[in-house]
Amino acid sequence: TETNTEIVNMAVSSPDDSDSLRYDSDDISIGGDDSKISNLFNFVRDISKNNKLSDHVEILVSEHEKRSETGSMGMKDVFTTYLIEVRIREENGRKRQVAGNPSSLWRRYSEFEMLRNYLVVTFPYVIVPPLPEKRMTIMWQQMSTVDHFDADFIERRRVGLETFLQRVASHEEMGRDHLFHTFMLQDENWRETIVGTGFQSKQDSRLKNLNASFRLKKPDKRFEGLKIYAQELRNNISAILKTRAKLAGTLYGIHKIHGNYGRVFSEWSGIEKEMGDGLQSAGHFMDAYKDYIDDFMNEEEQISDQLKEYIYFADSLKAVCRKQEVMQYELEKSEELLSSKRYQRDQLLGKAPSKTLSLQGMRSKIFGPEKPEVKDARLRQLEDQIEEAEEAVLRNQSETMSFMEHALSEVERFKKQKGSDLKELFISYAVLQIKMAKR
Template sequence: MADVTGDPSAPSYDSELLSDQQDTSGPTSIGDLARIAAKNRKPKLPHWTSLIDCQDGTLLEQVEICVTEQEKRTGAARTTSMGMKDVYTVYLVETRVKESGGQGLGEGHTSLWRRYSEFELLRNYLVVTYSYVIVPPLPEKRMTLMWQQMSTVDNFDADFIERRRVGLEGFLQRVGAHQTLCEDGIFHGFLQKEDSWKEAVHATGFQAKQDSRLKSLNASFRLKKPDRKFEDLKNYASELQGNITAVLKVRAKLVDRLYGIHKIHGNYGRVFSEWSGIEQEMGDGLQSAGHFMDAYKDYIDDYMNEEEQIADQLKEYIYFADALKSVCRKQEVLQYELEKAGDLLAAKTLQKEQVMGNAPSRSFSLRGMRSKIFGPESQESKDAQTKVLEEQIEECEQHLKQATQETEAFIESALVEVERFKKQRTTDLKEIFINYAILQIKISKRGIAVWTNMKDCFQKM
C-alpha cells in the first residue's frame, strides 16, 4: 500500500488496481491484452483489511479471521410449506491464532461452518448488549439494488454469494478490530464453538431485552429537551444515506452506458473479422483490429466485477448510517425515561406540599371535593399521607438518580464511539473513492491503448 500524497495521515490506495497501467504511448500487442484479461478473469476481492483500523490490543491484531469458502446445502430433515427441501448456503469461518496468542482463543487453527442466520444472531446480540456501539452491519441477505428499489429472484447467484462471503468476512474483521466487541465471550464462541454456541447466546437472555428494546424504539414520544448532538447525528445519518444512494444511482447509470459501449465494440470486432475474410490486401489489418475490439469488449466484465466490489464497500455505509440512527434512538429512549422520572418526582413533591398545606391546591381535585363535603382532613390522616408520599419521593429520587447515571454513561460511551466511527468513516471513504478513481483511470487507459493500436492497424493497411 503506497501513500498517494506523501502525507502519513492520507489514505493508502490499492497498488494492484494500477498494476496493469503500462504506458500507452507505445503499441500494445494482442497477446498483452489477452494476458491482462486472463489475469483479471478471477474476480478481485475488496481489500477489507486495508479499510479496517486495527487498534492496539484488539483481537484482529492477534488472530487472523477469514471466511474462506461458501457451500450450498440441502436440509435433509427440514422442508418448506410447499413440500420442497430447504436449500441454504453455509460459510466456512476460519481463525488462526498468531504467535503472540489471542485473548483466550487458545492456539492453532479452528474452522467451522456458519449460516447467514447465525451471523444475524450474533449481530442482534451485539446490538442489544452494546447499545451505545455503532455495530458493523452485515451484507444484504437478498440480492437487491437499494437505489433502484428492485429485488432479484435468484438469491443463490454465484457472484452474489461470493460478494456476500466477502462482506461477512469484513463484518467479522470489523468486530474483531473493535476494542469492546472483540472481547465479548459470545463472539469468541462464534469463532470456535459450532455445536453449543446458539444455546450460549440464548442463555444470555438477550432476546427478552431485544423485544423490550424494539417496543421502546418503536414507541412514539416527544422529548422536552432533546440532545442537540444526537439530533445532529441523526440528521447526518439520513444525509449520509441520501448522498451514498445518489452516488450509487449515478454510478449505475454510468456502468450501464459503459457496458453498452464495450459491447458495441464487440459488434465492431465481429464486423472487422468477417470483413477480413473478403479483403486480401487489408485482411491482416482488419483481423488484428477485430481481435483488439474483442479483447476490449471482454475487459468490461472484469472491470465491472471490480467496480461492483468497490460499490459494495460504499453500500456498507448505508447500513452503517442505520446503526448510527439506532444509537441515536436509544439515547432518545433514555432521555425520555429520564424526563418521565423527573416529572414523576416533581408531581409527588408537589402533592406532598399540597397535603402539608405549603402549596395551593389545584382549582379542582378529588381531595378538595372530599374536604368540602366531609370537612377538613385530620392531622393523623395528613401525616399518614405525607409519610407515604415521602417514601414514594425517595423511590422517585433513586429512580431519577439511576436514570441520570445510565443516561450520562450511555452518552459518554456513545460519543466516544461516534468519534471512532468518524475517524473510520473518513479513512474508509477516502480509500474507496481513491480506488474508484484509479479504476476509472485504468479503464480509460485501456481504451486509449486499444484505439492507439487500432490506429496502427489501419495505418498498416
C-alpha cells in the same frame, strides 16, 4: 458435552487485566479437538484490555457452501453456510506470524444476524458494523436478474461477512465479548447459549422508539445533529451509488456493442483480400474490448460493496441516536414523576395550593378534612414514593450520561474510520478508472 461446557466456562470467566499476553506458543497450535480449542479460549481470555483481538487473532471467512435440509413440515430449506477460520498470531520480533492450523466451523447468515442483534443490545452505544445485504440493492441493470444464490453474489457476501467479523474483533469492547468468541469457536448449542442471554426481550420496539422521539421535550442537540449527519451520509452514499449504477450500465452497453463490430470485421476480413489481416486484427481487438468490461465491472462491484457498507453504518448511527432518545425520555418521565410526588406532598402539608377540581379537594368538601392518622399514612407513603423516584432519577441520569459519553466517543472513532475508509475507496475507484482508460 462436559468438555464443551468447560470450554464455555473458561470463555466467560473474567479476563486478566495484565498488559502482557501470557501464553506459550508451543501450546497454541490450534486444531479441531477440544483441548486445542480450549487453548484458544484461554488465549483470548488473557488478552488484556489494552490489546485488540484483531491484533493477535486472524479471522477469515474462507469458503461458502450451499446446503439443504427438510423442515418439520416436510418443506425443503435451501441455504448457504460460511466457513469461519480462526488462527492465533504470534509475534516473532517485529514480524507477526500465524501459528498452527485454524479452528474452523460453519455458520449460516441467520446466525450472523443473531450475533449482530445481540451486539446491538449488549453494546447500545456502539455503532455496530453492518452485515452485507441479504439481497442486492442499488444495482445496475445487468445485475437486476441476479438472485441471492448467485455464485458471484454469495462470494461478495462472504467477503462482507469476513469484514464484519474483523471489524468486531478490532473493537476494544465487542472484540472481548465471550459470545462473540464462542460464535467463532463453539459449534454446538451456540444458538441456545445466546438465546439464553435474553437479549431479544431487551430490544427496543419501533413503537417505543417512535413514542420517545415524538414525546421527548428536551432533545440533546448533539444527537439531533448526529441524526442529520447520519441521514446526509446515507443520502450522499446512495446518490453516489445510483450515479455509478447508471454509468456502469451505460459503459457496459458501449463495450458489449463492440462485440457486434468485432463480428462484422471478422466476416469482412474474409471478403477483403488486401485488408483482410488488418480487419481480422481489428475484429480481435473489438472482441477483447468487449470481454474486458466483465473483469472491470467485477472490480467496480467490489468497491461498490465496500461503499454500500456505509449506507448501513449510517443506519447503525441512527440506531444509537434512537437509543439515546429512549433513555432521555425515560429520564424525563422519572423527573416528572418525582416532581409530581413532591407536589402532592407539599399539597398535603399545605405548602402548595390544591387544584380546584382535584379529586382530593372534592372529597374534602363533601366528607370533611382527613383524619390525622390517615394524613400521616399518606404522607409516609408519599415520602417512600419520593425516595424511590429520586433513586430512579439518579439511576437514569447516571445511565444516560454514561451512554452519551460512550456514544460520543464511538462517534469520533467512527468518523476517523469513515474518513480513512472512504479516502482509500475513492482512490481505488480513481485508479481503476485510470486503468480502464489506458486500455
